Amino acid sequence: MATQLTTLLTTTLTLLNQFQETLTPNSATQSQTKTDTENTKANQDAKPLALLSASSSALKAQVTKLSLLAITTPFTPSAISTVLRAVNESVLPSLITASLLVTPVEYTKAFHLEILTLSRTALAEFAALVGVVKEIAEKDLSDKEKKDMSKAEKDVVTVAAGRVWDACDVVTNTAGKGVVGFVMHRVEQWRDLIRDAVEEIEEWDPEEGDDFFDDLMGGEKRDEEEDEEDDDEDDDEDKAALLERKKVTLRFLKPIAQIYPAVINNRLKNAGEVPLSVKGGVAKLEAVMLKLGKVPDLVDEAAGALYEDDAERSAQYLKNIRGNATETMTLLELPWDQTKGANGVQAAGDKFTVWSRTWLKVMEEVCKSIETA
Structure with a gap:
């Protein structure tokens, strides 16, 4: 045996x-x-x-x-x-x-x-x-x-x-x-990543110098103080510009971060099997994961460009973030079992529909400052 x-x-x-x-x-x-x-x-x-x-x-x-x-x-x-x-x-x-x-x-x-x-x-x-x-x-x-x-x-x-x-x-x-629970868990993870990134940017101070390096080079720096007065003025202007870009970036990212809990609470939590049973629901879930999943990496890249004082690159990442976020809000504007009316007439939707339309208008205003920052 x-x-x-x-x-x-x-x-x-x-x-x-x-x-x-x-x-x-x-x-x-x-x-x-x-x-x-x-x-x-x-x-x-x-x-x-x-x-x-x-x-x-x-x-x-x-x-x-x-x-x-x-x-x-x-x-x-x-x-x-x-x-x-x-x-x-x-x-x-x-x-x-x-x-x-x-x-x-x-x-x-x-x-x-x-x-x-x-x-x-x-x-x-x-x-x-x-x-x-x-x-x-x-x-x-x-x-x-x-x-x-x-x-x-x-x-x-x-x-x-x-x-x-x-x-x-x-x-x-x-x-x-199930699928909706799986998607919700992923969205929660991405929400936390974006929150962490925003907190890091908030705590970042471009005015902080390298004290260790300054102390190490103290002797030489004293000899060069007079020659560097003009450079200090330029540095102050650069820091002021960088602080303004930080402010603009945070003003932009905070409404982006609001999307995640809003989507969780209004389109995923308690949705049950409805997204799977309605026409196009699975494709919509797929698209939402694809677009929301890209944003945390783009936020990290935008932050990195900000830290490196690369305004053009930072602005490009912010525009990409906006594109993914806007497309997500448009996809989820209406409840799962509702479709847009004929001839472009807006459907009534629900409270999230109203919120999403307001959000889109807010982003229009916020994004105007990206070009000028």
């Missing part, structure tokens, strides 16, 4: 490698492209996220059994084989199927890639645990005295099992939050 178990463990490892390959982005995309049209209705009926959550929870439960059996004396190959067969024949196929049903068309590219990554991680961690169990089985097969496992050996199993549990929990939580 022990020999049969080692064969089954080897088969399981091979299967896990194949499944991990199936869940690589290129392989998954190829398998989905063939049946995208046929699967659209099937995806809705199958409820892939519910299946994904159930299968990852089932894998976690089977891992608990497997780890306990692996460290319990006497070692029982038949019981472990039963667990592995259940995983191979039911749990893993369900996990793979659910992961592949989370298509880019139905769930956005970003969420699709996230699910593939998280599922592959769970499989990789499970493979590591199976490898540990295989070593135990091979040792038991060759150990005539059947010695008890040491604490260190048991710890290896429990640590490996813990890593699988953690990976499964992440899959379950991500599936439970």
Whole structure:
């Protein structure tokens, strides 16, 4: 029986490698492209996220059994084989199927890639645990005295099992939050990055000199004080201009930072499955992530250009930020289930619609100062 178990463990490892390959982005995309049209209705009926959550929870439960059996004396190959067969024949196929049903068309590219990554991680961690169990089985097969496992050996199993549990929990939580929850989490992360960048700019003082360098060069500087009086006046003018550009940058970035909590509270929180069920909703989510996701890097670049006193480059980054932010506000102007009226007539919308239109007007005024700063 022990020999049969080692064969089954080897088969399981091979299967896990194949499944991990199936869940690589290129392989998954190829398998989905063939049946995208046929699967659209099937995806809705199958409820892939519910299946994904159930299968990852089932894998976690089977891992608990497997780890306990692996460290319990006497070692029982038949019981472990039963667990592995259940995983191979039911749990893993369900996990793979659910992961592949989370298509880019139905769930956005970003969420699709996230699910593939998280599922592959769970499989990789499970493979590591199976490898540990295989070593135990091979040792038991060759150990005539059947010695008890040491604490260190048991710890290896429990640590490996813990890593699988953690990976499964992440899959379950991500599936439970769904696409909108995933997007909201990303927007929250970008919001925090922008807040940090704005705080750094606020704290930055271009008037601060390099005291260490000034002290080091003190002797020479005293000899040159008279020659540098004119330069000091120029420096004062430069610092004043830089302070003004800092003020303009902050005036510009603060309404940009306001977008993120506004979008979270009015278009993502409590939105449920509405963005996925309305026409163009998934594409809109995709675009929002693409545009809002670019802004934190652009803010960092704009700040860097400001610190380097490169007004032209800083202004260009600010214009790019405005473009992404404005397009986002235009996309989300109306509630998910409303469309713009015919002949360019503005729909009533909701309170966020009013806020977004006001925001656009404010940005028109704020951006006038970029050219003159």
